[in-house]
Amino acid sequence: MLHLKSIKTAFVVIMATSLLSACSNTDKATPSVQPANASKTLNETGMPIVKQPITLRMMAGQSPLQGEWKDKLLWKEAEKRTGIHIDWNLVPQASLEEKKNLLLATNDIPDAFYGGGINSQDMITYGQQGLFIPLNDLIDKYAPNFSKILKANPEVLKGITAPDGKIYGLPKMSSNITHRIGTKMFINQKWLDEAGKKMPATTDELYDVLKAFKTKDPDRIPLSSTDINNTLRSLAGAWGLYSRGNANAYVDYDDKAGAMRFMQTDPKYKELLTYMNKLYAEGLLDKEIFTNNATILTAKISKGLVGGFSNINVVPAGQLKANYAGLGAALKGPSGDQNWGGISPVLQNQGAFVITKNNKEPEATMRWADYFLDGEGAVLYWMGVEGKTFEMKDGKYRFVQDIVNNKDGLTLDQTISRELVSPFSVHPIVREERFAWDTGEGMPEVIAAANNLKPFVPKEIWPAFLFTKEENDRLKALSNDIQTYVGEMQTQFIMGKAPFSKWDEYVATIKKMGLDEYMKIHKDAYDRYKRN
Known part of the structure; x- marks a missing residue:
């Protein structure tokens, strides 16, 4: 079994050995994902992520500002680039805890929880029960952006590793010191x-x-x-x-x-x-x-x-x-x-994204989540599409005037939420100074x-x-x-x-x-x- 091979520091090599040892004692209790058996629809690199369109069901918490997600520029553009359509089960933040607990108790779970209210206790409890799959192998092979983050921030890997040596969730993170303070x-x-x-x-x-x-x-x-x-x-x-x-x-x-x-x-x-x-x-x-x-x-x-x-x-x-x-x-x-x-750590929330046992395309799902952690995917998540929601000014990402100075008097959070979902969210992303x-x-x-x-x-x-x-x-x-x-x-x-x-x-x-x-x-x- 491979565990985050891309991280080459001696510190993490030692840690990976620890993970291997822990996993060997728990494999019988928790199913493991084998990347070698990836779906035939998967493109292992590049865009789109899949050779033919697929649909994934995800549950997400919904801010009162956000409204419906399916028509937002963010997700329309993401589907166009990745080939993956998301069927969103949106739950108002006020009732997210109750709804999440109900789904977990009845085993009526989606393919993934995306900012779906999964806390660290849920992550470990349901991970060990097999409802959430371990992500170690998937991260190793299908999450180059996240692997790069782990190499730069070994404390993140330490902080998301469960007591049994497994990793059950992708976290929300922040590299912006102005936000972290x-x-x-x-x-x-x-x-x-x-x-x-x-x-x-x-x-x-x-x-x-x-x-x-x-x-x-x-x-x-x-x-x-x-x-x-x-x-x-x-x-x-x-x-x-x-x-x-x-x-x-x-x-x-x-x-x-x-x-x-x-x-x-x-x-x-x-x-x-x-x-x-x-x-x-x-x-x-x-x-x-x-x-x-x-x-x-x-x-x-x-x-x-x-x-x-x-x-x-x-x-x-x-x-x-x-x-x-x-x-x-x-x-x-x-x-x-x-x-x-x-001041808060770089690691902000361990259970921002989990993949469930019902997911038939875990490799494509991991590639989809990893896309928004860096590069063009991160720009899309935070800023949207150039010329529509943002523009470059003096080398900086800036929202268009209709967002920052809305003629109808809408607040910044309200105008951003028309096409994006970043305000008031707990998603598997990195909050960066550049955005x-x-x-x-x-x-x-x-x-x-x-x-x-x-x-x-x-x-x-x-x-x-x-x-x-x-x-x-x-x-x-x-x-x-x-x-x-x-x-x-x-x-x-x-x-x-x-x-x-x-x-x-x-x-x-x-x-x-x-x-x-x-x-x-x-x-x-x-x-x-x-x-x-």
């Missing part, structure tokens, strides 16, 4: 100038700036966000938290102790909450931050009330976006910590903000870990209690409804909920990840 803090530069303050570089300076904003006008909201966790992640690195990025919301690595830790019981987390409680108590943090959303934040900014906010970009500021600038560097904390943990110039991450002030923070992101960034079925079952039970309680107490501590004298009681309660077992499961998954 999904949490940034923007400060009103006009207000800074009025107050005679410089851009804050430490948490103490941030407090002084916010205090100056409030002193100028008590009706002002010095610091806000769409939700409390955006603000928390913007500050956490100043206390050394999220030391391996934010894909795992509760565990990171304590470099001083040399061990994995549960962040929400660490003394540093207590210090962070104490700081946030101070901001909240003095009216420097939006009192409605626990119930805010993007629409509410935009309304507050448009009224000239907001001094700073945390978000992936400055889109919520609307016409006032030019007033806001990103931090000059990651904030330095009281003990000298200075990292920016609000982002007309998005929120393409704004000059947002790119500048990301570049300022880039030197402070962790050197090692973890993906979300993959767990065995047994581990997932236990984690589901443990997480329900632990993570719910942590969320409730986070709110209570910040709002001052729970005094910090209760901290030891809080930590003891989490331990009684099974924290040791919770951490052992995560450590086992981390150890497997390191071995891959």
Whole structure:
């Protein structure tokens, strides 16, 4: 059996040996695809993918903006190039989880799930049951674009390899650092100038700036966000938290102790909450931050009330976006910590695309999915067709004016969604900087903000870990209690409804909920990840 032969680094050669060993122990339980038996309709290279047209059935989540897919320019052009027609079973995002679970339970499954709500637990559970086929061999022979990505990003291969050594899904990925630094803090530069303050570089300076904003006008909201966790992640690195990025919301690595830790019981987390409680108590943090959303934040900014906010970009500021600038560097904390943990890994979602046992053309299906990962296929997915939906300007991919400045007042997401499906999707693609110039991450002030923070992101960034079925079952039970309680107490501590004298009681309660077992499961998954 071959496993990703195109990857020649010594690291991956070792890993491939591990995969071979794991596969030899599981082949009886899980059917394997043999590329040598590829369909006679397949063209192994070039376009079209098949010698005569075929139809594949795929289930996909549907954004409210997108409408019907079959008539979109993207899929019409893709069918013309590849020879593959897709019969889409579209399910509204709001009901995707329920519909997906129903199909899997009744075995009434399509040929593939394309952004069909398959999470990592589904991927492993149904992969081991044989409903989803392993992709190792198919990737090796029919996915040159994905193989190239794996060679450049070995952590992606580590992150998608299941505990049994199989690969059951193609992931969604991002190579755009401005997108991956999904949490940034923007400060009103006009207000800074009025107050005679410089851009804050430490948490103490941030407090002084916010205090100056409030002193100028008590009706002002010095610091806000769409939700409390955006603000928390913007500050956490100043206390050394999220030391391996934010894909795992509760565990990171304590470099001083040399061990994995549960962040929400660490003394540093207590210090962070104490700081946030101070901001909240003095009216420097939006009192409605626990119930805010993007629409509410935009309304507050448009009224000239907001001094700073945390978000992936400055889109919520609307016409006032030019007033806001990103931090000059990651904030330095009281003990000298200075990292920016609000960054996601290249690997964003492991189960963006899975092929099912019902698929009679798995080789052609893999070639179809791989087409959109690079080259002309990636351009088609993200931008559409030149002269119709995009044009080249100064060597950059730019949407046509009817999309970026629609005469009917449609938003950018609405106009893109008329012919494409990229907004609000979880598909097996790579989000690249070259396709982002007309998005929120393409704004000059947002790119500048990301570049300022880039030197402070962790050197090692973890993906979300993959767990065995047994581990997932236990984690589901443990997480329900632990993570719910942590969320409730986070709110209570910040709002001052729970005094910090209760901290030891809080930590003891989490331990009684099974924290040791919770951490052992995560450590086992981390150890497997390191071995891959």
